[in-house]
Amino acid sequence: xxTFYFEWWFLPKLAQGLVLTVEITxxxxxxxxxxxxxxxxxxxxxxxxxxIPCSIYIHFFRGTPLLTQLFIVYFGLxxxxxxxxxxxxxxxxxxxxxxxxxxxxxxxxxxxxxGGQMLAAxxxxxxxxxxxxxxxxxxAFRIVIxxxxxxxxxxxxxxxxxxxxxxxxxxxxxxxxxxxxxNYFEVFIVVALFYLVLVFLLSQSLRWLERRVRVPGLxxxxxx
Amino acid sequence: xxxxxxxxxxxxxxxxxxxxxxxxxxxxKGETKVIIGPSGTGKSTLLRCINRLxxxxxxxxxxxxxxxxxxxxxxxxxxAQIGFVFQDFNLFTHLTALDNVxxxxxxxxxxxxxxxxxxxxxxxxxxGLADKADAYPAELSGGQQQRVSIARAxxxxxxxxxFDEPTSALDPELIGEVLQVMIKLAQExxxxxxxxxxxxxxxxxxxxxxxxxxxxxxxxxxxxQLFSSPKHPRTxxxxxxxxxxxxxxG
Numbered sequence: 001x002x003t004f005y006f007e008w009w010f011l012p013k014l015a016q017g018l019v020l021t022v023e024i025t026x027x028x029x030x031x032x033x034x035x036x037x038x039x040x041x042x043x044x045x046x047x048x049x050x051x052i053p054c055s056i057y058i059h060f061f062r063g064t065p066l067l068t069q070l071f072i073v074y075f076g077l078x079x080x081x082x083x084x085x086x087x088x089x090x091x092x093x094x095x096x097x098x099x100x101x102x103x104x105x106x107x108x109x110x111x112x113x114x115g116g117q118m119l120a121a122x123x124x125x126x127x128x129x130x131x132x133x134x135x136x137x138x139x140a141f142r143i144v145i146x147x148x149x150x151x152x153x154x155x156x157x158x159x160x161x162x163x164x165x166x167x168x169x170x171x172x173x174x175x176x177x178x179x180x181x182x183n184y185f186e187v188f189i190v191v192a193l194f195y196l197v198l199v200f201l202l203s204q205s206l207r208w209l210e211r212r213v214r215v216p217g218l219x220x221x222x223x224x
Numbered sequence: 225x226x227x228x229x230x231x232x233x234x235x236x237x238x239x240x241x242x243x244x245x246x247x248x249x250x251x252x253k254g255e256t257k258v259i260i261g262p263s264g265t266g267k268s269t270l271l272r273c274i275n276r277l278x279x280x281x282x283x284x285x286x287x288x289x290x291x292x293x294x295x296x297x298x299x300x301x302x303x304a305q306i307g308f309v310f311q312d313f314n315l316f317t318h319l320t321a322l323d324n325v326x327x328x329x330x331x332x333x334x335x336x337x338x339x340x341x342x343x344x345x346x347x348x349x350x351x352g353l354a355d356k357a358d359a360y361p362a363e364l365s366g367g368q369q370q371r372v373s374i375a376r377a378x379x380x381x382x383x384x385x386x387f388d389e390p391t392s393a394l395d396p397e398l399i400g401e402v403l404q405v406m407i408k409l410a411q412e413x414x415x416x417x418x419x420x421x422x423x424x425x426x427x428x429x430x431x432x433x434x435x436x437x438x439x440x441x442x443x444x445x446x447x448x449q450l451f452s453s454p455k456h457p458r459t460x461x462x463x464x465x466x467x468x469x470x471x472x473x474g
Binding site for chain 2: 114121
């Protein structure tokens with residue numbers, strides 16, 4: 001018969017880890033969003049000089065493991081004189097990675113906007129940049145929300161790999177406690193539940209966002 | 225050069241196919257010009273060459289004395305003065321009718337929001353859709369969408385409006401409401417170039433009809449002359465066919 005060992009004071013410690021998880025996830029998503037939109041615009045509208053480097057970037061970050069990328073940033077960059085804290089490295093690696101995925105979702109959404117929309121905007125005298133800003137992107141963002149939501153939820157869970165560069169996020173904190181009291185089962189069940197709650201809250205807020213900006217005639221079929 | 229619009233020797237080629245083989249015509253201020261002709265003869269391409277939504281390979285276009293085709297011309301400034309009404313409306317899907325109409329005045333002309341709103345409401349009323357200001361395009365019928373798109377063009381206070389088969393994507397019972405708006409505009413003195421198969425409209429509203437085929441203007445003249453005694457056998461044949469297809473008064 002195994003014994004069940006869990007103490008209440010583990011909870012505030014795990015909550016501390018949870019805060020770090022939320023911070024890292026939020027930061028890398030925001031970073032990835034900005035870079036992802038730029039990469040997508042570069043790929044769709046850029047001249048070859050811009051679109052090809054964007055493609056190469058996207059292929060590199062989608063084609064190699066996230067953990068490898070994290071190790072390059074945290075353990076590899078110091079060789080080149082670039083010393084980043086574990087926190088910054090985590091956000092940077094996760095952000096660079098999700099940017100590539102978000103770029104592909106944005107690209108698909110931009111290309112899903114009907115061609116006539118750009119023509120109509122240009123016919124009013126808008127510049128290409130104005131057309132993209134006022135007509136194309138507002139529609140692309142609405143179209144992208146479902147697939148973008150999946151990416152955000154994945155990033156929330158993938159952020160757990162930063163435990164491997166000694167960060168005490170939810171995963172790292174759990175590992176530290178479990179290693180000391182040898183109660184892996186109990187601690188990681190609780191850690192898993194914490195993640196579950198986070199994922200639930202995130203997906204609910206994304207669903208709220210989707211409803212909030214929904215417009216008749218736009219968005220994924222079946223979700224109207 | 226008194227004419228509002230001068231099109232001179234415009235050529236356009238897509239790959240091997242020469243779609244426009246040197247087209248020239250002029251439009252006076254307040255005039256309604258109707259371009260007719262079989263499908264695939266370059267009518268839509270010609271319209272798009274006027275505001276350079278399609279870049280002509282050769283030839284020149286002037287609007288009100290300014291050369292549209294000059295590389296020095298700021299094309300966005302010219303386009304702001306030329307309304308364009310598309311066959312499939314192309315209303316901005318994410319915006320209400322009101323926002324569709326006021327986007328151009330606000331973002332292109334820098335008009336203040338309340339002023340643009342008032343203008344947009346006026347233009348929507350002008351096309352009979354004052355009560356649909358808050359509707360999204362997907363909530364409107366095709367005829368209503370096309371009227372909003374006319375209001376969107378009007379809100380820019382254009383010198384000229386180009387209509388590219390404005391009723392071809394509409395169910396027959398919705399064509400009338402759009403034509404009525406266009407007839408009213410013509411009567412109010414708006415300068416218009418209209419590509420259409422609606423012969424009734426052409427006959428009653430056009431100051432001049434241009435018959436195009438295979439990238440050239442075959443014949444042009446006032447409707448009475450063109451319909452009753454076309455000079456060119458191809459014109460006569462086309463008119464006979466289209467009358468069979470669409471009925472005498474379109």
